[in-house]
Amino acid sequence: MTFLGMPLLPSKRRDSDPIPGGQGNIFEDESFAEVSHQHLSNQQLRNNIGHATSTIRDKRSEVVAELDDWEALREAGSRTKNHVMENLPEYLAEFEANFTDQGGIIHWARDADEANAIVTELVEANAPILDSGRREVIKVKSMATEEIGLNEHLETQGVDAFETDLAELIVQLGDDKPSHILVPAIHRNRNEIRDIFEEKMPDAGELTNDPVDLAEAARRHLRHKFLTTKVAVSGANFGIADTGSLGVVESEGNGRMCLTLPETLITVMGIEKLLPSFDDLEVFLQLLPRSSTGERMNPYTSFWTGVTEGDGPQNVHLVILDNGRTRALADEHGRTALNCIRCSACMNVCPVYERTGGHAYGSTYPGPIGAILSPLMTGVEAEENGSLPYASSLCGACYDVCPVKINIPEILVHLRNEDVEANHSPVSSQLDGALTGASWMMSDAKRMTAAESGIPFAHAVTGGDQINSLPGIAGAWTSSRDIPGLPEKSFRQLWAESEGESHGGSDGEEDGKSEGEGDER
Amino acid sequence: MTDTAREEILGRINQALGRRGGGEYVSSSSGTVPAGSPTGGEGHSSAAEAPHAQPGAPAAGGGTVDQSADYFRTGTHEGEELIELLVDRLEDYKANVHRVSGDPAATIAGLIESGSAIVVPRGLDDSWLQDFTGEVSVDAPGQELSVPELDAQAAVVTASAVAIAQTGTIVLDGSPECGRRAITLVPDHHVCVVRVADIVDIVPEGVARLRPSAALTFISGPSATSDIELKRVEGVHGPRTLDVVIVDT
Known part of the structure; x- marks a missing residue:
């Protein structure tokens, strides 16, 4: 009989042939950033998951603290699984x-x-x-x-x-x-x-x-x-x-x-x-x-x-x-994800998982381990799995609790790089343009001074008020945050002025400022 | 068809690990074989091919992968302290614990309603049931109780292979005095006898005492679930009452 998805003939594979990715329920079909929004607004879901994950976190901490050799056990677990993968x-x-x-x-x-x-x-x-x-x-x-x-x-x-x-x-x-x-x-x-x-x-x-x-x-x-x-x-x-x-x-x-x-x-x-x-x-x-x-x-x-x-x-x-496991194994920077023993400790400590819940990850494998395992098993170019490595603040809590010491944050960064290489157009994006421009401007003092000469004008236009929205891609930043109002002068302008004043004695305003700073310490 | 799948998966693994020959097939009709595959085309490898014995594997000669690991292999509790630790951990997971010096028969009889029907494995010490008045069915090879018959038993009484104090875990190993797995699963009440000599302190000591090829069941308290709001509830599908009788002889 012929099974679905099977090649009709056992074709001759070569070392250079890519190892095929997995199938089934390991795909994010809408980008994580978008799908997580729907879940974030479900207050009942957030309450349920917040309650459950905090309960289990506390229980885990208590029983782990009972073992004086916990770190040695983690080390042994990690070493054993690495050895298995090398000799699979x-x-x-x-x-x-x-x-x-x-x-x-x-x-x-x-x-x-x-x-x-x-x-x-x-x-x-x-x-x-x-x-x-x-x-x-x-x-x-x-x-x-x-x-x-x-x-x-x-x-x-x-x-x-x-x-x-x-x-x-x-x-x-x-x-x-x-x-x-x-x-x-x-x-x-x-x-x-x-x-x-x-x-x-x-x-x-x-x-x-x-x-x-x-x-x-x-x-x-x-x-x-x-x-x-x-x-x-x-x-x-x-x-x-x-x-x-x-x-x-x-x-x-x-x-x-x-x-x-x-x-x-x-x-x-x-x-x-x-x-x-x-x-x-x-x-x-x-x-x-x-x-x-x-x-x-x-x-x-x-x-x-x-x-x-x-x-x-x-x-x-x-x-x-x-x-798709062999595909993950072929990624030498990601293969330790296969060491996972499916304990779920990383989910319970993850600030992102705690707020979005598991469904936002699309795959059977949610949370930090899912954010690396799914794209490793399918490739970052499959569906929206390239968005999963961004489902993290890279805080590292997942790595700290992992019983087999999978360095999840490191693999997340590696997969973000893969995603950029595989999925993002070589044509410069707005961000690329902005960063290139900033780099050109900041690498030369004269250009920087010229750019800063616009600050008093910008201050006047905005009235020094908080900025609530910016145009273009910067709008993504201001959609959930405010930017403090612009000052009248830049630091370099103030510095240039105070350098001049320091020769001619101090100024009341300057003294007041330094005292204020001293109080904060 | 799965022979093809086997060779292809092993070929992919070799390729993934960057080994020479991975994924290259020398035959396509009579069972394909990855050239240079460490397993050859036999479908079976001998123990000599086991990676434990390979150069580069840290644990040449067998045993655990790294024998220099610095986690604890033995515990520090012994004597009365060890028994008390086991009692504490068993009770923490809602098992009922009874301590007996010498003959446990009276204690066992007191745990089961007199006149009820119970099942025991064929190798159970007869003297343990001498005070029990009820119907005792002995489950033995060729005389196995059917599942509905097991379901009709009020309790099962067994011995145990090992008890691990640190985790409150009792291990049954299918020996004649522990019985086959079904008899300690279907009845709702399990009376399990633990001999003091079988108590160890920590998990590695327990694992070391077991027969690896046996059908093993590790039991830590009665059946439980934490699936609803992570709240532990005792008593789902396995026996809802676990009585542990610790016998000091």
Whole structure:
């Protein structure tokens, strides 16, 4: 069969051929600057996200402060992931051999279309057609399957995919998109969630807005699905090369349900998720929970190695996904973005994310990591992904909290440069013209003096008042800021005058000014 | 078709890393193979090809990537202090903790309503249930309880492989006294026995004690979620009650 998006013939690739970018939900289709405006004006959204991110920030700080060796753990995490990327082909082969030896079956997918087609085929082979005429699968929260748009694809193929993570359930029932990789429904508050549940869960009845009640409603709603569905789809937090094991880190037990009870388990994992050795978990099982939910350890973590006889699914598949990851790997200044373990700490500390929310980033991956990962996976020229690296004040908080020390601000600047090279016209812009002019003027004292001779005139025209709007591109600055009124004279003019006066004694006005300055110190 | 995908992805990776031969194919009909690929065309590599043993890899000989890392490999708590730390962390995550010297049978019986039905793994110490009056189903290979049967059990009683004090984490490893994963998942109440000898201080000590190829479940408190306004709520899909019985023998 021919899969969509696959070349008809395995054409011969050369080193010089560009590595193709990814597909699926990793595109910003309107520039970040424009789309963020719509979200900034949503006060409810800003309140919800502000409340949630500040809560999680505090929790993270507390549990990180408990570990005296936190910085050493970050360093070890960073070093391990760098080492994996440098030796990725060997670790993938080692993982594949071990997973396969234990009865697991591996599939490789170059892009989203290919991964979706593989999963669909596996579901069709293993999930029965129900009375409704459709098939069903249960799902554990997985960024990789969000990225490839698996649920939407399955729906068109006659398969209903049920999200079982509480937040993903809220998103799915609300016909919404995740806005955070750890807490996908972070943009919803308890009242909104109650309303969604009452409307979309036929058996829910009347609910309060108490999170305990809402969690109980989700339990009742999903219990039967867990106990009866034949096929589950998951992601993976870790693939362990030296054992062939996969790991899923979770809280609610929906992961355990999906990984344990069905007959068939299909996992989708990016190529970058590998760790060399089982022993490396001693680092990553400390870094991940503390960075993500701010817990010393998340409630449940499961590891499985291929098929475990008599325990759990006996038909175990893994789809190893590229979808733009090799493109990111090819960028030597950006490849450390692949070290990401999807903890979301960078989102929770980001002043931009806190105000715009996750939807403004367009992609499955929002926040600071998304602002680098999406353009790295697709190229800055794809859609409006070139606008994402500007979604930052470069304050560096994301780098400080990153458990694997991804230098996000540095990669943002690198990608801004890529964007300018790739997307901006070689014809001089207004800004280029203005900067060239300023450079010419300021590099010569006579020109500068000539230019400054206009200041008293400009002062008279504006009356020394605050300036509220400027023409041209400078209008972007004044659209949200005022410029202080122009002085009567420039500093250089004042200096020239005071130089002259210093020979002939001091002046009352000058004394007053210097005293005033002294008071401020 | 995925053989082609495999070779192409490995070729792209080699190209991305600037390795010679990346992406060049020597065959296009009988399974394409990237020339110079470290894995060859077999689809399986032997342990000898593992990068741990390659020059340039910091951890030649296996084990963790960098053995000089200066994070802690062992903790500082021991004896009573270690047990108290575990108790504190388990309770912080809303597990109920019970300490017993010697025989835990009476304590276990007191945690489960008498006359109710429970499931246990085949390797559980019989003496632990001698005070319990109710129906005990033993889950064993060839005699597995079905999912609906598990759903009808009031509780499950198991042992554990390791407990990590610093994080309040108990690990089940699928051994005969821990049982297969489903039996500790479907019943709503899990009574888990931790032997003092199995308590370690920090995560690296816990990881070092595990059998990597086993189906492992790390449990830190009962099922919980923080998905609604980041507020932690105990009790979603996994067992909503976790009783931990710490036995000092």
